[in-house]
Amino acid sequence: MATRDAVVEALKQITDPASGKDIVEAGVVRALTVEGGQVRFVMEIDPKMAERMETVRLLAEERLGQLPGVEKVAVMLTAHADKAPPDLKPAAKPKPAGPQAVPGVKHIIAIASGKGGVGKSTVAANLAVALAAQGRKVGLLDADIYGPSQPRMMGVSKRPASPDGKTIIPLQAHGVTMMSIGLMMKDGQAVVWRGPMLMGALQQMMLQVAWGELDVLLIDLPPGTGDVQLTLSQKFAVDGAIIVSTPQDVALLDARKGIDMFRQLKTPILGMIENMSTHICSNCGHEEHVFGHGGVKAEAEALGVPLLAEIPLHLDIRLAADGGTPIVAAQPDSAQAAAFARVAQNMIARGLV
Numbered sequence: 001m002a003t004r005d006a007v008v009e010a011l012k013q014i015t016d017p018a019s020g021k022d023i024v025e026a027g028v029v030r031a032l033t034v035e036g037g038q039v040r041f042v043m044e045i046d047p048k049m050a051e052r053m054e055t056v057r058l059l060a061e062e063r064l065g066q067l068p069g070v071e072k073v074a075v076m077l078t079a080h081a082d083k084a085p086p087d088l089k090p091a092a093k094p095k096p097a098g099p100q101a102v103p104g105v106k107h108i109i110a111i112a113s114g115k116g117g118v119g120k121s122t123v124a125a126n127l128a129v130a131l132a133a134q135g136r137k138v139g140l141l142d143a144d145i146y147g148p149s150q151p152r153m154m155g156v157s158k159r160p161a162s163p164d165g166k167t168i169i170p171l172q173a174h175g176v177t178m179m180s181i182g183l184m185m186k187d188g189q190a191v192v193w194r195g196p197m198l199m200g201a202l203q204q205m206m207l208q209v210a211w212g213e214l215d216v217l218l219i220d221l222p223p224g225t226g227d228v229q230l231t232l233s234q235k236f237a238v239d240g241a242i243i244v245s246t247p248q249d250v251a252l253l254d255a256r257k258g259i260d261m262f263r264q265l266k267t268p269i270l271g272m273i274e275n276m277s278t279h280i281c282s283n284c285g286h287e288e289h290v291f292g293h294g295g296v297k298a299e300a301e302a303l304g305v306p307l308l309a310e311i312p313l314h315l316d317i318r319l320a321a322d323g324g325t326p327i328v329a330a331q332p333d334s335a336q337a338a339a340f341a342r343v344a345q346n347m348i349a350r351g352l353v
């Protein structure tokens with residue numbers, strides 16, 4: 001059977017290209033476990049070194065695989081931010097392994113959808129503005145790496161400043177403190193972040209943005225069940241997720257997958273929102289059910305999750321969102337804005353925010 005000492009000794013023969021020290025002394029090797037013939041550990045790396053460290057990872061796997069008694073080696077790369085901002089700099093002790101809180105932020109709520117285009121970002125923007133209008137200090141983080149739309153919906157385009165090169169100053173729009181991964185990307189830049197790079201980017205958005213004191217940070221997630229959802233739930237103390245879906249069966253099928261994923265990650269489902277529920281004609285007020293109606297209610301009941309709202313499909317919602325002022329701010333007295341305001345009231349009443 002392989003011993004921990006033999007494993008550590010073998011790892012000490014491998015050099016960390018960043019520091020020139022061996023990878024054990026350099027503190028790259030974390031959470032090492034040697035159980036029976038199984039060796040597992042995490043390599044904490046600078047995201048800029050991801051490619052070179054992948055070579056180191058392969059070398060470590062190969063060397064450990066040759067040790068007598070070792071049957072399986074699993075090495076995971078995780079990224080750490082370049083340098084923690086001064087107020088977040090960890091003490092000499094290693095960081096806690098479990099999900100961490102964001103300093104100053106009381107609650108973290110993810111806005112998710114199984115499928116793209118169901119109006120998740122529209123809901124996130126309006127909910128953020130509605131909560132702010134009801135006196136809450138609200139942050140909105142657009143973590144939709146594949147199609148960040150909050151800059152357009154909240155009407156901001158300025159690149160956030162970083163006077164000290166470490167802390168990022170978020171932007172303010174409609175009473176909400178906001179930051180989007182889109183504001184950090186060059187125009188037309190293809191996004192191919194996966195694994196460590198993605199974790200680094202998300203961690204940077206969560207920890208290096210000067211969010212200040214917030215009652216709630218809403219996270220507009222990319223659609224589906226990918227790396228961002230996983231990283232967010234595993235690394236951060238997420239209070240829960242709100243799932244947005246349209247009433248069609250295909251959307252509901254994907255919403256169910258999203259709910260399953262969050263349940264596996266032990267992230268509570270705070271509720272579902274049916275978007276584009278009923279079409280209300282902007283000329284005559286006539287109602288019709290373009291995508292069906294009530295599908296999300298039935299699904300929420302079947303899954304034992306609260307239905308938070310049925311938001312109508314209304315031209316004004318789209319015009320407002322696409323024009324940079326969410327309907328809750330553009331037409332606060334409209335029935336459409338009231339639907340979002342009720343979700344905000346419900347969340348406040350349940351003590352979620």
Ligand SMILES: Nc1ncnc2c1ncn2[C@@H]1O[C@H](COP(=O)(O)OP(=O)(O)OP(=O)(O)O)[C@@H](O)[C@H]1O
Pocket residue numbers: 113115116117118119120121122123144147149222223275276277311312313314315316317318319321322
């Ligand atoms: N209730 C609604 N009534 C009218 N238009 C809506 C409504 N909800 C969303 N839209 C419009 O539908 C389009 C897609 O919405 P949105 O970008 O919020 O979806 P999404 O689920 O976040 O998409 P993606 O996952 O691709 O980012 C936008 O143009 C938005 O203005």
